[in-house]
Amino acid sequence: MSDDFEIDTDDLERRMEGAMGALKTEFASLRTGRAAGSMLDPITVDAYGQITPINQLGTVNVPEPRMVTINVWDKGMVGKVEKAIRESGLGINPQLNGTIIMLPIPELNEERRRELTKVAASYAESARVAVRNVRRDGMDQIKKAKGNGMSEDDVKLWEGEVQELTNKYTAMVDKALEGKQAEIMQV
Known part of the structure; x- marks a missing residue:
């Protein structure tokens, strides 16, 4: 990696972490019968x-x-x-x-539970979109650095790092959604 071109992956990770935090807050507001x-x-x-x-x-x-x-x-x-x-x-x-x-707090019926899982899925999709937007910003930084003379090897390396972060946070969103849906469907 060239020291001349640093992509701020810490900032990207902090912003993806923010999307996860927002998702957890939204999930907490979903009623699960308790x-x-x-x-x-x-x-x-x-x-x-x-x-x-x-x-x-x-x-x-x-x-x-x-x-x-x-x-x-x-x-x-x-x-x-x-x-x-x-x-x-x-x-x-x-x-x-x-x-x-x-x-x-009334008991949730089956129909309401299914509705709540759909709401949870929409919250998770919003979080995935937020993570992908942060990824896009990171890729834009890399393109800009490439235009300023970053080597192809460094471009590939940084793109890989940004994609790895994106995959990590998308998997975290999916896991959180799975857990919340299981909690909602639990009778």
């Missing part, structure tokens, strides 16, 4: 003139396997939090008990 506080992460509420995540408006707890509770700190926000949960598309019907909102 209660998890993270399923509320994507839901935001218009509170005090700002869009605010639910976990900044109250304490989120999982007291039992099929129940999530939110102890809302401000009584005036209880209605807004409840409305946001109803409109979120999670398929959960909140129950009020003073400032505590209880979210009983």
Whole structure:
């Protein structure tokens, strides 16, 4: 490898790792029939003139396997939090008990499980696209360096490294998807 032409593979790997992190966050928000506080992460509420995540408006707890509770700190926000949960598309019907909102998690039926595996697959495809976009950026850097005089041997070497990174992260996405789909289909 020539020292004159360095392709920043650390940056490429960091960006691919970012795509994996986003995928894990999206997977955490998918309901699998078990209660998890993270399923509320994507839901935001218009509170005090700002869009605010639910976990900044109250304490989120999982007291039992099929129940999530939110102890809302401000009584005036209880209605807004409840409305946001109803409109979120999670398929959960909140129950009020003073400032505590209880979210009983219903059993998933077979049809809903299949829908959720398709949603998980679409999240995984988005992550694969993100990884491929990072690969394309790396290949563009190599082309630019080739135009500036990088040797053919170095071009082949760097292209191989970028492709190897891409394969590694695509395989990680596939493995994460497989695990999430198995978790969703588990009765």
